[in-house]
Amino acid sequence: MATPATVLHQPESQSESRLPAHIERLPRPSPLGRAAELAFLRWEKRQLAPTERFWRDFGMHIVESGPKRLLARGTGTAPCIAIAEQGGANRFVGPAFRMSDDTDLQAYTKALQATPLSPARIPGGGHGVELSDPAGRSVWLLQGQARAEPLPNRAPVTALTNSAVHSPRVNRTVRTLIEPAKVIRLGHLVLQTVDFASMAAWYLRVLGLIPSDVQYLADGSPNLAFCRLNLDDTPADHHTLVIVGAIEEKYEHSAYEVIDQDALGQGYQVLRAQGYHHVWGLGRHLLGSQLFDYWRDPDGFELEHYTDGDLFTADFETTYSPFDMSSLWAWGDDVPASMKPQMNLRTLLRIMRLLQEKRITVQRLKLISAALKAPARPWL
Ligand SMILES: [Fe+2]
Secondary structure (H helix, E strand, O other), X not given: OOOHHHHOOOOOOEEHHHOOOOOOOOOOOOOOOOEEEEEEEEEEEOOHHHHHHHHHHHOOEEEEEOOOEEEEEOOOXXXXXXXXXXXXXXXXXXXEEEEXXXXXXXXXXXXXXXXXXXXXXXOOOOEEEEEEOOOOOEEEEEEOOOOOOOOOOOOOHHXXXXXXXXXXXXXXXXXXXXXXXXXXXXXXXXEEEOOHHHHHHHHHHHHOOEEEEEEEOOXXXXXXXXXXXXXXXXXXXXXXXXXXXXXXXXXXXXEEEOOOHHHHHHHHHHHHHOOOEEEEEEEEEOOOOOEEEEEEOOOOOEEEEEEXXXXXXXXXXXXXXXXXHHHHEEEEOOOOHHHOOOOOHHHHHHHHHHHHOOOOXXXXXXXXXXXXXXXXXXXX
16 A cells, blocks of 8 residues: 555646756747736527526526526626527637727737627627637627626625634634525636647737646646736736647636635535536635636536635746646545546547547647546545
């Protein structure tokens, strides 16, 4: 039996300025502009009613519910964090970003054939352009959206957390309501892609993102980037967009901030009681440090509740670590098998097609597969 010293380890990580020569730095293309916020996500759903029920139970606030369109916000100042339109498929359509005031949207028309958006399509008004990412996904870049008045939420209980060295809570109890974990805002989006290098370069250039953490395969090539917004001296979430090299172009999950760990826990109870599919949690991430809880919506899309994430200013240096599952979380249950590619006929056919179309090499497939197979927590 292995001794705890051999299995209880944290993955190694290195700052960019001290990277050994065999690890490739993630290229930083010169940005066309700067994203200031992940504004909302757009969905197409065959049936809106099950999505509305899930969004409510997940803690979003429904602001529009018609036969053709469903719109939700959080308790924060964003007028919208999610739109679902009734259509012929259940699919993630794409993200919308609020761009900084000093971004010139015309630059995207010239460089990337972006087209103007009709203001009637933008919740909260303003103006914007639409463009396609390398996977053909629609991306909206917006300016001039009106902010909304915040909605009421309870105060975080964390300010009164007792510890062995600090006891601010005396003659008081912790009694939070069993209610949906009120979503405050949309925090981040994770996308899988077959061509990691092109997808990462495209989003870094379009949104002016800063890589917070980059993960590399055994050959030293980057395969995952946790990217944050460039807000200068204003602290930004460790990641707002994550790009992961994989075997398909896929929405992986999106994440929504709640007030504290008790909101995560009470939200878990509500969703569990309603019979939704629980995916993973509670636990704490390693890269980004968030306390997390993952759920599946009625159409199989993953959504995450989180709280207590890392915040970095623009000058914080990029860190590199090996691509593996163990770096995803610090403690909590093992990553569920459903979060990794399932080895079945569909996956096999997909891989064969990718190889045939020369979109991926056998060598890269082997490297990704080896990284995903390595047991992250051998004792679980
Ligand atoms: Fe996440």
